[in-house]
Amino acid sequence: MTKPKVPLQVETIMQQSAHPGRSGALLIAVLIVLCPTAAAVEPLPEPPSAPGAGPLPEICPVPTGANPLRAMETARGFSVSSCSSTACHGGPKAGNHDVQSFAATLWVDGDPHARAYEVLHDPRSQRMARLLGIGPAHQARQCLACHSVQAESRAPLPKGVLADGVGCAACHGDATQWESRHFLPEWKMLSPAERASLGYRELGSPRERADTCVRCHVGASDREVDHDLIAAGHPRLFFELATFQRLWPRHWSPRDRAEAAADFTERSWAVGQAAALQAVAELLDTRAQRAVRAVEKPMAAAAKPWPEFAEFDCYSCHRSLGPNADVQDHRARPRPPGAPTWQPWYVAAALLLENQVGTESSAARELAAEFAEVRRLLDAGWADADEERLRRIRFEARGMAAAADRLATELSARPVVVLDGTPASFDRMVAARPDEWHRWDGAVQALLALEASRAGGPARHDGRPPPRVRSALEALRDSLRFPPGVDAPLGFDAERFQRARADIP
Amino acid sequence: MLAATTLGPAVSGFIAMLMLAGTMAACRAEELPGVAASGFAFKGSGLCVKCHRTEQGEWCDVATTTVWRHDAHSRSHLALLPDNPRTRAMEHALGIKAAETVSCVACHTHPAAEPPPEEEDDVVHAGISCETCHGAGAGYFEPHMEKRWRFLSVAEKGVLGMRDLRDPVLKAENCLSCHLGDVASGRVISHAMYAAGHPPLPAFEMETFSRAMGPHWKRVWEKAPRVQAAAAAAGYHTEAASETHRALVGTLVALRSSATLVQDYARLAAEPGDRPQAPWPELALYDCQACHHDLRIPSGRQAAGYGRLVPGRPTIARWPRAAAGVALAVAGQPDDVEALLSPWVAVLNRRPFGADADLEPGAPESLERIDAAIRALQAVRRDDGLDDRRREIAERLSAAGLRCGDIDSARLVAWIMLGAMEGNAAWPAEARDAVAANLARDAAIGVPRPPAEAAALPPFWQTSLEAAANANLETLRSAFRLPPAAQGSGR
Numbered sequence: 001m002t003k004p005k006v007p008l009q010v011e012t013i014m015q016q017s018a019h020p021g022r023s024g025a026l027l028i029a030v031l032i033v034l035c036p037t038a039a040a041v042e043p044l045p046e047p048p049s050a051p052g053a054g055p056l057p058e059i060c061p062v063p064t065g066a067n068p069l070r071a072m073e074t075a076r077g078f079s080v081s082s083c084s085s086t087a088c089h090g091g092p093k094a095g096n097h098d099v100q101s102f103a104a105t106l107w108v109d110g111d112p113h114a115r116a117y118e119v120l121h122d123p124r125s126q127r128m129a130r131l132l133g134i135g136p137a138h139q140a141r142q143c144l145a146c147h148s149v150q151a152e153s154r155a156p157l158p159k160g161v162l163a164d165g166v167g168c169a170a171c172h173g174d175a176t177q178w179e180s181r182h183f184l185p186e187w188k189m190l191s192p193a194e195r196a197s198l199g200y201r202e203l204g205s206p207r208e209r210a211d212t213c214v215r216c217h218v219g220a221s222d223r224e225v226d227h228d229l230i231a232a233g234h235p236r237l238f239f240e241l242a243t244f245q246r247l248w249p250r251h252w253s254p255r256d257r258a259e260a261a262a263d264f265t266e267r268s269w270a271v272g273q274a275a276a277l278q279a280v281a282e283l284l285d286t287r288a289q290r291a292v293r294a295v296e297k298p299m300a301a302a303a304k305p306w307p308e309f310a311e312f313d314c315y316s317c318h319r320s321l322g323p324n325a326d327v328q329d330h331r332a333r334p335r336p337p338g339a340p341t342w343q344p345w346y347v348a349a350a351l352l353l354e355n356q357v358g359t360e361s362s363a364a365r366e367l368a369a370e371f372a373e374v375r376r377l378l379d380a381g382w383a384d385a386d387e388e389r390l391r392r393i394r395f396e397a398r399g400m401a402a403a404a405d406r407l408a409t410e411l412s413a414r415p416v417v418v419l420d421g422t423p424a425s426f427d428r429m430v431a432a433r434p435d436e437w438h439r440w441d442g443a444v445q446a447l448l449a450l451e452a453s454r455a456g457g458p459a460r461h462d463g464r465p466p467p468r469v470r471s472a473l474e475a476l477r478d479s480l481r482f483p484p485g486v487d488a489p490l491g492f493d494a495e496r497f498q499r500a501r502a503d504i505p
Numbered sequence: 506m507l508a509a510t511t512l513g514p515a516v517s518g519f520i521a522m523l524m525l526a527g528t529m530a531a532c533r534a535e536e537l538p539g540v541a542a543s544g545f546a547f548k549g550s551g552l553c554v555k556c557h558r559t560e561q562g563e564w565c566d567v568a569t570t571t572v573w574r575h576d577a578h579s580r581s582h583l584a585l586l587p588d589n590p591r592t593r594a595m596e597h598a599l600g601i602k603a604a605e606t607v608s609c610v611a612c613h614t615h616p617a618a619e620p621p622p623e624e625e626d627d628v629v630h631a632g633i634s635c636e637t638c639h640g641a642g643a644g645y646f647e648p649h650m651e652k653r654w655r656f657l658s659v660a661e662k663g664v665l666g667m668r669d670l671r672d673p674v675l676k677a678e679n680c681l682s683c684h685l686g687d688v689a690s691g692r693v694i695s696h697a698m699y700a701a702g703h704p705p706l707p708a709f710e711m712e713t714f715s716r717a718m719g720p721h722w723k724r725v726w727e728k729a730p731r732v733q734a735a736a737a738a739a740g741y742h743t744e745a746a747s748e749t750h751r752a753l754v755g756t757l758v759a760l761r762s763s764a765t766l767v768q769d770y771a772r773l774a775a776e777p778g779d780r781p782q783a784p785w786p787e788l789a790l791y792d793c794q795a796c797h798h799d800l801r802i803p804s805g806r807q808a809a810g811y812g813r814l815v816p817g818r819p820t821i822a823r824w825p826r827a828a829a830g831v832a833l834a835v836a837g838q839p840d841d842v843e844a845l846l847s848p849w850v851a852v853l854n855r856r857p858f859g860a861d862a863d864l865e866p867g868a869p870e871s872l873e874r875i876d877a878a879i880r881a882l883q884a885v886r887r888d889d890g891l892d893d894r895r896r897e898i899a900e901r902l903s904a905a906g907l908r909c910g911d912i913d914s915a916r917l918v919a920w921i922m923l924g925a926m927e928g929n930a931a932w933p934a935e936a937r938d939a940v941a942a943n944l945a946r947d948a949a950i951g952v953p954r955p956p957a958e959a960a961a962l963p964p965f966w967q968t969s970l971e972a973a974a975n976a977n978l979e980t981l982r983s984a985f986r987l988p989p990a991a992q993g994s995g996r
Contacts, residue, residue, distance in 0.1 A: 127807060131816045227857075231817025233807045298855060298863075305856035309817065317796035320974040321705065337598045338700025338788065383786050383858060487800035 075158050077176030077199075078149045080104060080167040088183065089168075099253040104168070106251040116147040116165035128232040138162070145223035146216040171212050173201040204257045206268040207412045210241045210275035217244070218279040221286045227309035236314055238345060240445070241272020242452045267417040269452035270357045271408055273349045277367065278404035280346045284311060284374070285397035288390045295387045306385040309340075311378070313439065315488055316340030341439070342378040347371055348442035352449045353407070355429040356419045363407035370400040421453025423502045430498060440489035443497045444480055447473070450504055472504050545666035547615070548642035550634040556650070557635075563732050564655060572721035575956040578633035582614045591702050598701035608698065611691040612683040638679050640668040656739045671725070673751040674879060677711050677758035684709040685762050685825070686790070688769035696788035704966035705793060708824035708913040711755035712748045713920040717953035726887065747887065749898055749925040753832035754882050756917065759825035760842070761875045764849055764868075766790060767821055771864035786858035788819075794911050794973065795819040805978060809910060812843055815854045821846075827914030828921050829875075831901040835894065836878035845871050896931035896990065906985025912950075912969070912976040918985070919950045936988035943984040950984070 076082050084090035084104035091101040099106070108114055119125055120138040129137035137143045144150040148162040149170045161167075169175055177198040181187055187195075192202055202208050216223055217239040225237050242265050254260055261267070291306030298305075309317075317340050341347075350371040358364020374396045381389065411417060426446060430437045437443070451473055454465040465473070479500060483490050557569035573579055585603040587593055592603050603609040615634045636642050644666035648654055654662075659669045670676045684706060686693045694703060725736055767790050774785035796819060798806070807816075814820055830840040843850070848868035852859040885894070902922040909915040923944065926937045944950045951968050959965070 131807065131810060227817045228815055229817075231807075231811070233804065294856065298860075305860075307857055309857065314800070318800050319797060320799045321793065321797045321970055336697050336700075338696040381784065383788075384784070385856065385860065485802055487802050487804075490799060 075153075075161050077174045077179055078153055078157055078167070078169040079161045080107075080164040082175060082179050083168045084108070099251065103251040106249060107168075110249040111251065112248075113166035113170070114164075117144075117163050118165065120144075120147050124233050128229070128234060131232040132228060142223075142229075146225075151215075151223055166216075171201065171203060174199045204259075205412065206241060206258065206264075206271040207275060207408055209245070209268075210272040210408075211279075213241065213244065214239060214276050214279035218276055219283045220279065221283075224283065225310065226304075230310060236310075238444075239272075239276050240269070240349075240448045241276070242266075242269035242455070243448050246455075263417050265452050265455040266419045267411070267414075269419065269449065270353065270411045270417050273353050274367070274404050274408035274411055277346055277350055277353075277371070278401050278408060280343060281370075281374075281397045281401035281404055285394050285401065287311065288393040288397060291385060292387055292390045292394070295385060295390070306390060307383040312340040312342055312382065313344045313441065315440065318488060336380060339379055339382050342375050342382070344439045344441035345445060347375055347436065348439075348445035351429060351433065351436060351442075352445055355425055356421070356449055356453070357411065357417060358407070359420075361407065361410060363403060363410050367400065367403040367407050370396065370403050374400055419449065419453035421450065423504070426450075426501060437498065438494045440480065440492045443492070443494065443501075446497075446501060447476055447480060450476075450501065454504075469505050476500050476504065543640055543644070543666040545641040545645075546643040547636050548646050550615070550636065552642065552646055553635045563729050566728070567721055567723060569721040572719050573634075576718050576721070577956065577959075578637075578718065581612070581632040583632070585609055585613050595698065595701040595703060599697060607691050608693060608695065612694075633683075638668065638670060640666045642666070655736075670722075672883075673711070673754040674758055674883065677755040678762070680711055680714070680755075681709060681759055681762045684714075685759060685822070686766050687762070688766065688773060693766075693770065693787070694789050699789060699793075704964070705970065707966060707969045708827070708917040708920075709755075709759060710752060710917050710920040712752040712924055714953060717955055717959070719956045747895065749895055749921060750835075750882055750885050752921045752924060753828065753835060753898070754879055756825065756828045756921070757832045757875055757879050757882070760829040761872060761879075763822045763825040764846065764872070767849070767859070768864045771859070771861040775861040785861045788858070791819040791821055791858065792823045792911075794823070794913075799974075813847060813850045813854075818853050818857050820853060821849060823911055824913040824917045827909060827917045828902060828905055831898065831905050831918075831921075832882065833874075833878050834901055835898055836881035838874060838878050838881075845874060895925050895929050899925040899929060899931070900987065903985045903987045907982050909982060909985075910978065912973045912981065915976075915981050915985075916950050916969075919944045920952065922985070923952070931990045932988060933991055936991075939988060940984075943986075950981075 086092075089100065089102070089104040090108075091098075091105065093102050093105055093109075096102055117138065120136075120143055125137040125143070129135065129140060129143070134140040134142065141150070144162060146166070148157070148165060149167050150157055150162060152169050152174050175182075178187075178195065178200050181198070182200070195202070201212060203212060214220075217237060219225060219237065225234055230236055245268055246265075258264060258267075287304065287308045288306070290302055290304035291308075293300050294303035294305045297303055350368045354364045354368040358368070374393070377389075377393060377396060437446075454469050454473065476497075479497065480489070480492070482488060554570050557565075558571065559568050560566045583589070585592060587596065587603075595601075596603055601609075603613075613633075614631050615637050642649075644664075645662065648657075648665060649667070659672070663669060668675055668679060670679065681687070682690055682692050694706065699705065725733060728736075770783060770787055770790060771785065773783040774787075811818075826842045826846070829845075830842045833842070833845075834840040839845075848871060849859075849864075852863045855863060899922055902918050902925060906915060906918040906922065909918055923941055926932065926940060929937065932940075945952065951965065951972065953959070953965050954962060962968075
């Protein structure tokens, strides 16, 4: 490892306190922790917005005479090691039925979130960082925001903590105030509000989970995957809670939780979609707000230009122009020819929500209508950075976020969430807006809704859906895969998909 | 005919600038002027045809209109007629009538004669015709028929409204006004038009395309020795240097045009007013393949990097830059085109497509450097030891081709390179042929064919779409490798 540049003061301290047998780098890692005052006072530098902007500083000045032990404490609430001792959450799996006692073990063993920081060292990440000119990826704030627990902390975290990846604190919250209490009997006596006031995030319900996941998997004001990042090599983002939960190695017990309910998968799908739509709307608001700043003050730190291509359908533009270009079918859209379409993944989600759970819900109808309005607004003059238009987008986006929030709350409060899931219900939806269902994004969303409607309960363990349904769904899923070597739905045939979809038992 | 009946009365040349104003559908062809920027009125081709249907003696020994009859330009207006299914589809998608829409008629027809000729000869076409390129005829059509015409200077002819198409700069500017775009004359294609079905504008290489259109002229040096001598004695303007030099001039003009096109369009868009003068951004001003490519794993684009651009930001058309470095180097200038265009790149990095207001100030130093290179290339004469330079040029083009990043750039470089290799003594004939065959076969670089051959082939734009979709950059680049030069040749 190359020796990072350190301020003179730090070098002096290093020389004074050099321990034989310890590498300089390790010392520096420790020294980062030893800066309580500076860490508490100094906010993080603004995210680099252009190539050439510097990485997150690895070192901050250490006031002479600071208490190193107190500094160690500040990072404890973010470190996996605070949770993963053998007697707490890091116990052995073998012969153990209390999942909580080996949650951290499961996480370390098979959870992709545990690798989130590690991937920043991959050749792909290195190339991305080089193309973006942001310094090493594992030090860049915009990468660390989602690939570590950094976003949970106002102060820069030491490398040893960042290296945990998306560790416990990323979802469960900064444990600084509750880490030493939540194993005591009194913890169980605390109300959810009291726990929340200590920084603890409840994650039992689909809403709590979705709101947590979407911060990275959709994006938020302090963490997002924009088109610059995607062009440099980052995968595009998708989110659908029920599917993600199913594919994700579970490190908790499904018993004694919302998860035990028979409608858990359907509820997760519906609430997850609504929560994701709220995040999508809020992110659009944030992006439009930054774009307004970019019009007013192009050089301002929070300014970011419009259009943000990541808001739009990838494959509207990204298709070769050969006579055989058949990536997507763009028939029958009443919009100017040549405009990309806005958020096909989430527009499909809004329409599916209205169709599957919302027939009697005013919030669902309102949300679908809001989405159609934003879509209309963005389709005409989609790249126009006119300030008045951007303000209008913000206004509509906030209305959409509020509608999505209402719907998510309403769905969470329902005693039972049932998805319609019948071929007839999908047929009605496609017939109502045929032009919305020519795209691959919409087809995949329809598939995920079908899967959720047929799974019921914790799908992985109780044998549902029956094998016949499962294999039909698998075949439909396979038909939507990208061809090898291609990162686009080349050869996708919407009509064939709709026919196959209607045949699912 | 169409142009004569639908195009309206004369309005000032300045109106031409404003023709882009508003959306396409709102612009009507009546606003097209019957007066050229030179201030002269158009006379119609009927007058020209009267003489140029046959050879006019030694000085003008080509039956111009006989050649012209087979030139696709003469039929360009037919594309606007509603019996063309592609046109019908475009009209439907855009909600326009092509024959009444400025951006269509500006390139597909010729401005109306004033007054319209009463009876049209069968070779008088409403398509692109004589005056579109040579200039509006009201000023010169009479003196042009006199004997002293031949010995007027270029400047004097220019005063009378005739454009000197022997000047590669004027010729390139004229061709590129449609083949790339020109805001002042209303010749700008929009992305909505492409999306509705307009074929893509391929890379434009003046000399190659001139050959393909079927030349209705002869170079001065191709005429009888007696004529050449008389022309020289009279101070007759002769054409600069080789076709390769002219092609390099053409490519620099394209570079300048592509850079200023964005600025000119942005100026319209940024003009204050009640209604937008032009919508911004206009995607047709940018590199098609910047967005339009299939996403692949692994991504060749990410491997190649984005140069000075922020990843994911569309760039202006790429092909005008492809051979510009070679042209700059041959003109004795630094050949870093990316550095030359850095003011534009800075604007594109600030905001996707650039903000209209940012593009306004332009970059005079960069444009001046391009102009200086053009002047240097124009100063080269045919007796300046051209063969030596042509070997150097071919080698530089080969190097540019080995770095090319898209099919249109590859084609432009290949077309100029094939010209530079033609009859070039630096390579044995079979080695030259092998290079040409490699480029044509492996790299799928088509060469536009003259009308007689082209009639039997699918439209060029269609094969270019196919080639662009299927292009393998590795194969493409490797086809530019040059064989060893013959011993003792060149330099």
